[in-house]
Amino acid sequence: MPEEIPVPPWRRPKKAPPRMPLTQDRIVDTALGILDAEGLDALSMRRLAQELKTGHASLYAHVGNRDELLDLVFDLVLTEVEIPQPEPGRWAEQVKEMCRSLRRVFLAHRDLARIAIDRVPLGPNGILGMERTLNLLRSGGLRDELAAYGGDLLSTFVTAEALEQSSRHSGTEQSEEQAGMFADQLHGYLKSLPPTQFPNLVHLAGPITSLDSDRRFELGLEIIIAGLVAAGAGDDADDREPGIRTAGSTLPGS
């Protein structure tokens, strides 16, 4: 937060009015600051007004309501995600890069995933992001339907994964340590289950709990993109390549 404590009263009347007018931008910026520092639950209209040194009722002249404020915060933050310009032949890796960038943004702003999870990004930056995402996917040769849905699926995946990661070490405490503790506890619990009743959980206790967030993310990314490629290549109508269908997945249409 910018500190403006040393007030120069001699310059007051002319240049900078000590009364910094309440602005939507200022409100949204400050809201993002509180979000980063204290989390979503702390981001109340009252707390926000206090930060802006005003009354909480004044905010409603600029933002409508809290939900709309969160819309604005979300859209503001979407500025930070980098979407590469398509390069032929590299689209899959570029999609991954975009998803990684989106994930970085999610992890950089506390509780942002909680805000995003039930929100359709229709703000200006969200729309722009969608446009560029679709551009990337279509450059990969995906059918229209697959490109349209693929963008949704990928962003949902990134959001959900970020939500999971951030909710794991949910408290205000250190992240890594707490996540490790939780994984260890869970591992012990799974191992302690009756093996006759839960053979798979006991057997997979290791893989289930040892996957750190980064590995989970890369794995999921790989799965979804491979699925997009396979679906785009093998699906009905205008198949451009002979089916990639692997054994056991003789999918009987719909």
Added chain:
Amino acid sequence: MPEEIPVPPWRRPKKAPPRMPLTQDRIVDTALGILDAEGLDALSMRRLAQELKTGHASLYAHVGNRDELLDLVFDLVLTEVEIPQPEPGRWAEQVKEMCRSLRRVFLAHRDLARIAIDRVPLGPNGILGMERTLNLLRSGGLRDELAAYGGDLLSTFVTAEALEQSSRHSGTEQSEEQAGMFADQLHGYLKSLPPTQFPNLVHLAGPITSLDSDRRFELGLEIIIAGLVAAGAGDDADDREPGIRTAGSTLPGS
């Protein structure tokens, strides 16, 4: 599973007129009834206590806090999802069936997806579901890591998709009509964007808005499963175990 899907919460408390003691089961049942009838936001401790004809403070003798109550409600509802026993060669279709069943459960209980999205299902029914899901995935020959993460990915996908669908027609109003209205509005908006700046959005306005929830779901399912197959087939894998243990089929009692 006992058929009590149309939960009549209003009659429940009257079952035993003289004095029905407050019980965790009764609380959770009633909570589920309120959830179905009025949604998550209406499910406050006070509203719940009122339904049970008691004071809200009394609930805390049985459930700890609201979040724990939601854990219990979630786990209770998990009873309803059907997970098939593995049949050789049909695993992919069976995984789909399981996901569809899970989705049906989500859509049958208002706002359940909102409860599930940031919750790890570690209750007894959740654990059981994980076990049987892993059983199914491993029967498909997936590597341990892929099976372990695939279960997570699939359940996250189902939850997120249900959340999206239920949040689209969010209000208390009719579902289909409102969803259609929204799609039409969005379609018009996308079509009205400047084509030079948003060529892909304009071009894909149709596919983006015409995908109904069922199609979205089936498409996503297909993508993820194809991705799992592709990732499992393409990666170097030596750990393919011949033995497939099925819990419950040969259980020697407990």
Added chain:
DNA sequence: CCATGAAACGACCACCGTTCTATAGTGGAA
């Protein structure tokens, strides 16, 4: 028949988002 201990309750606490209304402060017109 009474004592006891757990269950239930009512009063509180510290908040929340939102609306209403009175006012303070400003830009522009006279």
Added chain:
DNA sequence: TTCCACTATAGAACGGTGGTCGTTTCATGG
């Protein structure tokens, strides 16, 4: 320069929320 209209502001109030605490109720065991 004066004054007016207008709007941004903020205080009070409303109807909620989850959670805690000290007290009361009451069925049951002695």
